[in-house]
Every structure is written in C-alpha cells, then in structure tokens.
Amino acid sequence: NAGVTQTPKFxxxxxxxxxxxxxxxxxxxxxxxxxxxxxxxxxxLIYYSVGAGITDKGEVPNGYNVSRxxxxxxxxxxxxxxxxxxxxxxxxxxxLRAGRAQETQYFGPGTRLLVL
Amino acid sequence: xxxxxxxxPEMSVQEAETVTLSCTYDTxxxxxxxxxxxxxxxxxxxxxxxxxxxxxxxATENRFSVNFQKAAKSFSLKISDSQLGDAAMYFCAYxxxxxxxxxxxxxxxxxxxIP
Numbered sequence: 001n002a003g004v005t006q007t008p009k010f011x012x013x014x015x016x017x018x019x020x021x022x023x024x025x026x027x028x029x030x031x032x033x034x035x036x037x038x039x040x041x042x043x044x045l046i047y048y049s050v051g052a053g054i055t056d057k058g059e060v061p062n063g064y065n066v067s068r069x070x071x072x073x074x075x076x077x078x079x080x081x082x083x084x085x086x087x088x089x090x091x092x093x094x095x096l097r098a099g100r101a102q103e104t105q106y107f108g109p110g111t112r113l114l115v116l
Numbered sequence: 117x118x119x120x121x122x123x124x125p126e127m128s129v130q131e132a133e134t135v136t137l138s139c140t141y142d143t144x145x146x147x148x149x150x151x152x153x154x155x156x157x158x159x160x161x162x163x164x165x166x167x168x169x170x171x172x173x174x175a176t177e178n179r180f181s182v183n184f185q186k187a188a189k190s191f192s193l194k195i196s197d198s199q200l201g202d203a204a205m206y207f208c209a210y211x212x213x214x215x216x217x218x219x220x221x222x223x224x225x226x227x228x229x230i231p
Contacts (some may be wrong), residue, residue, distance in 0.1 A: 032220070042120070042207055042221035043161075058218055088159060104151075105219060106159035 001026050004108035006091050010113045013081040021076040021111050023091030031094045032074040033105065034066065034099075036087040043090060049074055081115045088112050118143045120210050122222035130230050136183075137193045137225045139208030147213040150184065152193045155205040155224070162204070167191065169213075195227075201221045203229045 007022045025032065027079060030051050035043040045058030049068040065077040074093075078085060089112075092105040119142045129135035141150070152164040167175045167184050174182050179199075183192045196201055208222040 040223070042223045043219070044221075045218045048218060090161060092161075104163060104166060106163075107153075110159045110161075112159075 002026075003027065004091055004093055004106050006108035006109060006111050008110070009010075010112045010114075012116060013078075014116060015081060015083065017081050018077070019081065021078075021089055021091075021113075023074045023076065024072050025074075025091075025093040025106070026072065027093060027095065027106065028039050028071060029093035029095045029106070030071070032068065033092040033094075034064070034074070034076045035084075035090045035092065035100075036060065037090060037110075038087050046076065078113075083115050086113060086115045102108060118210050118212070120208050120220050120222040122208055122225050124225045125223070126226045126228070128230055129195070130229040131198055131200060133198055134194060134196045135198055135227065137195075137206050137208075137227070139191045139193070139218075139222060140229045141189050141191065141208075141210045143189070143212075145176075145211065145212055145214075147149075149211045149213065150182075150191045151209040151211070151219075152180070152182070152191075153207045153209060154202075155207060156203075161207070165193065198229050199228050200231065203227055 004025045033048040034046040037043050046061045047066040049055045088110050089108050091108040094105045121140045148169045150167045154164050156161045165177045165180050177195045181194045205224045207224045210220045
C-alpha cells in the first residue's frame with residue numbers, strides 16, 4: 001500500500017489563481033481530512049469527509065472547496081488564492097471499525113503552497 | 117471546542133538521555149483518544165503513540181511512553197535513550213470518540229537532540 005499520497009509537493013501561485021490539491025488513499029478508509037499548518041503552528045482542519053458524497057466543514061473552511069466522488073480521492077480546491085493561504089497542506093485518512101471512528105489518522109507527506 | 121496546549125515551544129536533550137514533553141488538554145467528554153505525532157524536517161506526520169482515555173494503563177511503544185493523568189487532563193510523552201533521529205517537532209493531539217469528530221492539535225514542541 002502506498003498509504004496517503006498528495007500532489008503536488010510544492011506550488012507557487014499568484015494572487016487570484018486557482019488550483020486543486022490532490023489526495024488519494026489506497027487503504028479503503030471511510031474518513032478523509034484536509035488540514036493546513038501555518039509556520040510554527042499546529043494543524044487546523046479545513047474540511048473532512050465521512051464517505052463518498054459526504055463532506056463537512058472544519059475549523060477554517062473559508063476560501064476552500066472539496067468533493068468526494070470516490071472513496072479513494074479527496075481533492076481540495078482553492079478558487080481565488082490569497083497570501084493568507086500560504087501554508088503546508090496535509091491530507092489524512094482513517095477507517096471506521098465496529099461502529100466507532102478509527103482513532104488513528106494516516107497522513108500524507110504534505111503540499112507546500114506559496115501564494116505571492 | 118476542545119483545546120490542546122503544549123507549553124514548551126522548544127526542548128533539547130543529550131543523546132542517550134531521557135526527555136519529557138508536556139501536553140494538557142481541555143474537554144468535558146469522558147471518552148476520547150490522545151496522540152503524539154512526530155514531524156521531522158520532511159514534514160510528514162508520523163504517529164508515535166496513542167492512548168485511549170478509558171484505559172488506565174499508560175501506553176508504551178519501545179522507547180516512547182506516556183504519563184496519562186485523566187483527572188488532571190495531562191498527557192506527557194517520555195522519550196528514553198534519545199537518538200539523533202528523534203529530533204523533530206512533536207505534536208500532541210486530541211480526538212473525541214464520537215463518529216466523524218475531528219482532531220485537535222497543539223502548537224508543537226521542537227525537540228533538539230545534542231550529540
């Protein structure tokens with residue numbers, strides 16, 4: 001298993017540009033998450049999904065959109081990039097077991113985004 | 117929302133020595149999980165150890181162990197026989213046991229291992 005993969009690893013955007021951060025997991029996990037990590041800070045949840053077709057906002061959703069058409073993929077869309085979105089973005093996944101959310105998240109390697 | 121506090125932005129330890137990283141959290145829930153994640157310069161988040169709140173026994177993973185004090189809402193990480201590869205940012209995290217609930221992360225502790 002490759003686990004959780006993210007592309008690209010690094011990207012520079014101009015203000016107002018759009019882009020999609022890709023996230024794929026091959027562990028058949030129900031739950032998927034997008035976090036951002038600003039310098040010197042912990043992770044903040046942007047959006048999460050409990051299964052294909054179901055998404056919900058996290059702590060910092062403004063300026064982002066997500067979709068979950070398949071179990072494997074959970075892309076994050078930035079429509080109008082702003083300097084405040086300069087950050088490192090992590091995708092994560094976890095499974096559902098015996099009716100309880102699996103407590104361990106598996107993280108991707110991250111995407112570093114710079115908006116100038 | 118739950119909060120997770122790591123009061124030590126930076127720590128250092130001599131190689132082969134022991135170091136303890138502190139974490140406190142605030143919650144009104146009784147059923148939850150706690151985690152320590154390691155983030156090396158590669159930026160990838162790596163699970164170090166986890167603790168279920170309903171278990172009184174402290175979790176242990178090789179050189180890593182925790183001191184879980186539920187009443188005090190404290191969850192410290194002890195690294196024994198520190199190695200150069202232990203140098204990284206360490207994040208404490210909380211997750212409710214409820215379905216679909218999110219993780220809450222602390223701001224991290226940067227650990228330096230001195231040869």
